[in-house]
């Protein structure tokens with residue numbers, strides 16, 4: 231009896247990795263090199279080399295005081311000089327880290343040359359390594375090899391870039407959690423539940439004269455609903471995950487002179503934006519990153535919205551409207567002396583679907599209980615700092631929308647993952663509808679497989695080369 235499940239039971243990722251190996255053999259097995267530390271001046275800079283030839287290449291250009299047989303073992307460091315492969319002139323004094331496969335970042339032989347951290351020594355050492363036989367690595371190519379060689383799955387590989395770009399300690403924890411495999415564990419678990427369902431269907435396909443039995447059908451329905459709920463939970467958490475990964479785009483809006491730039495400065499605790507009593511002082515958009523209780527905020531100060539004849543301010547007002555369109559959170563600042571004006575009401579009306587906080591500023595001048603405007607109001611003084619803490623609490627509350635999702639939980643932070651989960655959920659819904667409609671088991675299994683494959687795109691077990699290219703070109707060179 232042919233087991234249709236056989237395909238799924240095998241280690242699919244290995245099958246696909248094998249296919250990619252065959253497809254681009256040359257690319258995969260040559261030895262690559264790149265500068266792995268940031269450009270500019272630093273104490274040290276690292277040229278990283280990975281591939282079968284890594285050690286042979288370094289032997290041609292490295293001179294040790296120990297003589298020719300300097301190389302002893304793996305995971306050790308060696309002092310010496312990088313020299314020109316032909317005329318043997320000294321290029322830099324270095325420390326070599328030699329790490330033999332398989333216990334390395336890429337699972338290949340890796341040599342890291344710790345040079346002096348300047349642009350010129352790094353460039354010269356890299357040039358020498360390339361002259362000695364390595365190829366310049368592409369963006370993310372080291373991590374791509376770690377994935378293709380099975381050391382990391384795709385979510386883990388992607389978390390590496392999130393770790394590098396983490397904006398707050400909480401963002402870092404979300405990314406670290408992903409690197410440890412929390413998300414892949416959850417996804418694989420749901421995939422296994424789908425396989426369980428498929429197994430039930432297989433039994434039915436093997437006896438085509440029968441319909442799916444009523445009892446089996448009820449059990450299948452239960453499992454399918456359970457899978458759907460788990461997918462929904464992941465989708466709900468994704469909003470929070472995205473916040474930790476990318477930060478909340480927070481636009482400070484309001485009429486001129488209400489204290490927008492003062493609020494930006496107060497939140498940043500520095501004088502970043504120019505503040506004057508002259509309306510229309512801020513003409514350009516100012517963007518600054520801010521960390522509020524671990525949540526990254528991209529704070530954007532704007533020119534404010536008003537009718538104006540000044541050409542420069544006009545452009546500023548236009549830019550304000552544009553940034554409002556892309557905002558996750560709007561802080562609408564209002565002067566307590568004037569209260570909410572018609573212009574403010576128009577802004578509130580137009581952006582009512584966004585998260586909005588109304589800020590009653592300048593309470594040091596006048597205590598005033600604002601009229602209800604249908605949005606949460608925070609009273610503060612950007613000048614004295616009174617009420618700022620309350621605003622910060624409120625921002626956290628609104629941003630996480632009550633669902634205090636701790637960064638330790640399994641969090642979907644990547645739009646690509648989110649899309650695949652949404653697709654899988656859609657496939658599961660189709661499956662449930664078809665099951666209810668008593669469609670034949672073959673058809674049902676098609677929908678289930680589609681769901682399984684959608685999830686596979688997340689961990690990389692069903693990934694295409696195209697997608698891989700897109701993911702890894704987002705990395706920096708040398709990672």
Ligand SMILES: Nc1nc2c(ncn2[C@@H]2O[C@H](COP(=O)(O)OP(=O)(O)O)[C@@H](O)[C@H]2O)c(=O)[nH]1
Nearest residue numbers: 487488489490491492505506507592611612613
């Ligand atoms: N008394 C008082 N004055 C403020 C406060 N916030 C801002 N201002 C003043 O209001 C004026 C306009 O402030 P600014 O931040 O440039 O407003 P923007 O045009 O909305 O960016 C300046 O003279 C500020 O010193 C506040 O909380 N209390």
Ligand SMILES: [Mg+2]
Nearest residue numbers: 490491511512
């Ligand atoms: Mg301003």
